[in-house]
Amino acid sequence: MSEHLIEIKDLAFSYTDRPILKRVNMTMSRGQVIAIMGGSGSGKTTLLRLIGGEVKPSAGHVEVAGQVVHQLSRNELFKLRRKMGMLFQFGALFTDLSVFDNVAFQMREHTNLPESMIRDLVLMKLHAVGLRGASHLMPAELSGGMARRVALARSIALDPLLIMYDEPFTGLDPISLSVIGSLIRRLTDALGMTSIIVTHDVQESLKIVDYVYFLADGAIAAHGTPEEVKGSTMPFVHQFVHGEEDGPVPFHYPAETYRKDLKLEVQFV
Amino acid sequence: MYKRIAAGIQAIGHRAIDGIWRLGCAARFFILVLLKSTTSFLRFGLVIREIYFVGVLSLIIILVSGLFVGMVLGLQGYETLQKYGSESAVGTLVALSLVRELGPVMSALLFASRAGSAITAEIGLMKATEQLSAMGMMAVDPVARVVAPRFWAGVISMPLLAALFSVMGVFGGYLVTVVFIGVDEGAFWSSMQNAVDFRYDIVNGVIKSCFFGVAVAAIAVFEGFDAPPTAEGVSGATTRTVVTSALAILGLDFVLTAFMFRGVD
Ligand SMILES: Nc1ncnc2c1ncn2[C@@H]1O[C@H](COP(=O)(O)OP(=O)(O)OP(=O)(O)O)[C@@H](O)[C@H]1O
Ligand SMILES: [Mg+2]
Numbered sequence: 391m392s393e394h395l396i397e398i399k400d401l402a403f404s405y406t407d408r409p410i411l412k413r414v415n416m417t418m419s420r421g422q423v424i425a426i427m428g429g430s431g432s433g434k435t436t437l438l439r440l441i442g443g444e445v446k447p448s449a450g451h452v453e454v455a456g457q458v459v460h461q462l463s464r465n466e467l468f469k470l471r472r473k474m475g476m477l478f479q480f481g482a483l484f485t486d487l488s489v490f491d492n493v494a495f496q497m498r499e500h501t502n503l504p505e506s507m508i509r510d511l512v513l514m515k516l517h518a519v520g521l522r523g524a525s526h527l528m529p530a531e532l533s534g535g536m537a538r539r540v541a542l543a544r545s546i547a548l549d550p551l552l553i554m555y556d557e558p559f560t561g562l563d564p565i566s567l568s569v570i571g572s573l574i575r576r577l578t579d580a581l582g583m584t585s586i587i588v589t590h591d592v593q594e595s596l597k598i599v600d601y602v603y604f605l606a607d608g609a610i611a612a613h614g615t616p617e618e619v620k621g622s623t624m625p626f627v628h629q630f631v632h633g634e635e636d637g638p639v640p641f642h643y644p645a646e647t648y649r650k651d652l653k654l655e656v657q658f659v
Numbered sequence: 660m661y662k663r664i665a666a667g668i669q670a671i672g673h674r675a676i677d678g679i680w681r682l683g684c685a686a687r688f689f690i691l692v693l694l695k696s697t698t699s700f701l702r703f704g705l706v707i708r709e710i711y712f713v714g715v716l717s718l719i720i721i722l723v724s725g726l727f728v729g730m731v732l733g734l735q736g737y738e739t740l741q742k743y744g745s746e747s748a749v750g751t752l753v754a755l756s757l758v759r760e761l762g763p764v765m766s767a768l769l770f771a772s773r774a775g776s777a778i779t780a781e782i783g784l785m786k787a788t789e790q791l792s793a794m795g796m797m798a799v800d801p802v803a804r805v806v807a808p809r810f811w812a813g814v815i816s817m818p819l820l821a822a823l824f825s826v827m828g829v830f831g832g833y834l835v836t837v838v839f840i841g842v843d844e845g846a847f848w849s850s851m852q853n854a855v856d857f858r859y860d861i862v863n864g865v866i867k868s869c870f871f872g873v874a875v876a877a878i879a880v881f882e883g884f885d886a887p888p889t890a891e892g893v894s895g896a897t898t899r900t901v902v903t904s905a906l907a908i909l910g911l912d913f914v915l916t917a918f919m920f921r922g923v924d
Contacts, residue, residue, distance in 0.1 A: 442796050471798040482793035485785070499799050 395420050395552060395584045396441065400450035402608075403433075403440060410436050412608030413450070418601075420551075423578050423585045425595045427630060428605030434588040435479055437605070438554045441586070442476055443467045454552065472500060475545035479556040479588075481537045483529040489516070489540050490525040496547045515543040518573055520566065534561040542570065546577060552584045553577075559591040567591070571598045592631050596620065604630060685881045692810050692880065695803040705808040706815070713774035713809070714816030718823070720773055721766055725757075725824035728765060729831025732756055737836050746836075747846030751854040753832030754825075758855060758864045759920065762825035764912050767871035770817055771904035775879035778809050779900040782883025783893035806884060810876045817872025818865050825864070863919045870915060874907045 396418040403411040410433040418424050426434050439445050441452050443459040452459045457470060483492050493512045497503055503511070516522045519539040529537060538561055545553055555574065559567050575598040578585045589595045596602070596616040604612040604627060612619075612627050619627055645651060699706050736752040782805065785791050791801040829851075836842040855861065879900050886896035 444792060444795065468798040468800070471796055474796065476793070476796045478789050478793050480789060482789040484790055484794075485788070486781075496797050496799070499797070499804075 394418065395455060396586075397453040398441075398450070399453070401437075401440065401447050401452060402449040403436060403445065403447050405436075409608055411440075411447075414605070414608070414610055416603055416610065416613075418584055418586065420584055421578060421582050422600045423575060423587065423598055425599040425602045426586060426588045426605055427590070427592065427595075427602060428611075432605045433608065434605055435556055438476065438556055438586070438588060441552075441554065442471065442474060472548065473551040475548070475550040475553040477538075477541050477545045477553070477555040477558055481529075481541040483532075483537055483541055483544070485529050487529075488525070489521065489527050489529070489532070492529070492540060493525075493544045493547055495544065500548065511547075515547055516540070518546075519543045520569065535563065535566060538562065539566065539570065542573075549581055550583060552586070554586045554588075556588045557590065558587060559589055559594055567594055571595070574598060592633075596631075681885075684885065685877070688881050688884065689877050691802060692807050692877070695800060696807045696811065698803040699807045699811050705804070706811045709808045709812030710816055713770075713778060713812050714820065717770055717773045717816070717820060720769055721820045721824050722827050724765065724769055725762075725827030726831040726834075728761055728824075729753060729757065729828030729833075730835045731831075732761070732828065733832035733835035733840075736832070737840055737842065746842055748850050749832070749836050749842060750847035750849075750851035753836075754829055754851045754855050755860060757825040757828040757832075758860050760912070760916075762828065763821045763864055763868040763871060764908060766821040766824040767817065767868065767875060767908045768905055770813075770820055770872075771875045771879075771908065772901050774813065774816070775875045775900045775904050776897045778813065778876070778879040779883040779886070780893060780897045782806065782809070782880060783886035783888075783896050786884065786886060787888040787890070787893055789888075802884075806880045810880050813876025813879065814869070814872045817875065818868040821864070821868035821871075863915075866919075867912065867915050870911055871908050874911060875904045878904050878907060 394417045396416070398414055398416040401411055401414040402409065414437065426437065428434050436445070440447055441454065441459065443452075443462065446460045451461075454470060455473070457466070459467070459470070462470060483489075484495065487495065490512055493515050494508050497508045497511060513522055513525065516525055519542055521536060521539055521543065524532065524536065524540075529540070532540065538558065542555070542558060545555070553574075558570060558574065562570060571594050574585055574587065577583065587595055587599065596619065599616060601615055602613060602619050603610050606626065612622070612624055614622065619631060622628060622631075732753045733749060736749040737746055740746045740749055740752065782791075785801075785805065791805065794801045794804060833847065837844045837847050882896040882900045882903070883893075886892045
């Protein structure tokens with residue numbers, strides 16, 4: 391067995407007829423922070439769902455810690471998931487539980503720790519995201535950025551082997567943004583885990599990651615270390631890093647021509 | 660013309676197949692919930708918490724409705740019975756109507772619209788906001804952790820609420836006929852005591868409300884879990900819970916009554 395925590399081989403997936411992922415290959419090692427970037431709708435969230443075993447690939451496979459995810463039985467999958475954390479794109483906090491209980495959720499479900507220890511652990515996690523004082527609030531009383539940070543605290547609750555962050559930086563002010571960025575880096579280094587960050591925040595993430603994958607058109611369009619990415623002359627990467635509208639990454643979802651959609655044809659002919 | 664008729668028939672067929680398909684899904688889901696109920700009983704606190712939400716918070720509407728239904732029964736019963744000079748039998752009328760029919764049926768209808776809709780909306784919203792996915796990713800089964808406790812809370816609350824409904828109804832009937840109209844109190848209670856049989860009336864009433872509880876709770880959790888993860892999806896599912904529950908309650912009531920009270924003593 392290799393030291394790779396995750397191996398993705400020729401992965402393909404589609405929800406309906408339209409293929410979302412066509413042929414994705416990636417490897418990720420322990421102790422790495424990996425960024426996945428790509429246009430909106432390019433399938434980044436879907437890729438995380440595939441790694442977590444929430445949906446099954448139509449071809450290829452994902453291997454986590456030597457196990458092929460989609461071949462696992464339900465019990466084995468749940469066992470594997472105990473070692474994974476996931477920060478959902480929209481937080482997905484449990485709205486009927488307080489901030490404290492949200493972070494404590496997995497500890498109560500999966501461990502027999504005494505309540506006093508759970509309390510200390512939860513407060514530590516909340517402290518790390520700067521929200522120890524908000525532990526008694528309900529999710530509805532949080533701002534968007536606060537909810538996201540609570541969700542982050544919840545996803546690291548059990549110190550998993552692998553954490554997937556779906557856009558951890560959106561909705562954060564510049565200060566919390568760099569705090570959270572370095573938190574992800576420190577956690578990864580301290581616990582020897584692997585972190586996958588899906589993000590649009592190129593500048594911030596290039597500061598903390600070890601490796602970057604660019605997802606486009608259902609496949610990995612480019613990949614490299616932050617230095618390689620910054621120096622890359624590939625038009626695709628250049629467009630992404632500098633946020634230009636024109637380039638190989640289309641801004642528009644595939645559609646009829648604009649004129650046809652607006653029914654302009656008739657008037658002009 | 661021919662084509663339109665064919666299309667119409669086809670549409671009916673499609674709806675029938677869809678309906679049966681959903682029924683099958685619901686049945687499978689029901690069995691799944693039963694299979695995953697062990698957590699609910701090992702950690703009964705989860706169920707108790709939900710009993711508070713579906714049962715205790717339904718108390719007011721159940722108690723008030725029971726009181727009014729009993730009062731109306733008392734009035735109407737007295738009105739008719741006194742024509743035949745047998746107004747003392749009004750206690751029997753009130754108690755039997757409540758225990759056999761109105762208690763279980765009315766409280767189940769109220770329960771479906773108060774608690775069933777709330778269960779559907781809550782589970783549907785948890786799904787729409789990815790809370791159920793998140794729970795699954797934390798290796799906690801949402802059917803065992805979220806659905807089953809709500810189901811059992813509904814099943815347990817329903818007979819208790821129906822009993823309270825009947826009690827309040829009898830009290831309402833007493834209030835109107837004895838206190839306000841002046842029917843003899845002794846006659847009211849003794850006719851009731853003579854006519855109501857524990858096994859035949861009360862136990863059958865409780866059995867009915869147990870069936871209704873299972874039906875309403877199963878429909879509510881299924882609709883919530885099956886709801887499309889959007890605002891319209893959840894609102895549609897909530898409406899369906901109330902409508903389907905009402906039909907199920909009334910249909911079941913007929914079947915159960917046919918089995919229980921066939922006029923043979
Ligand atoms: N449940 C679903 N059913 C059908 N299609 C879906 C579903 N979820 C996502 N898609 C489609 O899959 C594609 C990829 O979606 P995904 O959520 O993975 O994108 P993304 O890269 O995470 O985008 P963003 O950066 O905007 O979050 C989209 O085009 C979307 O239309
Ligand atoms: Mg996404």
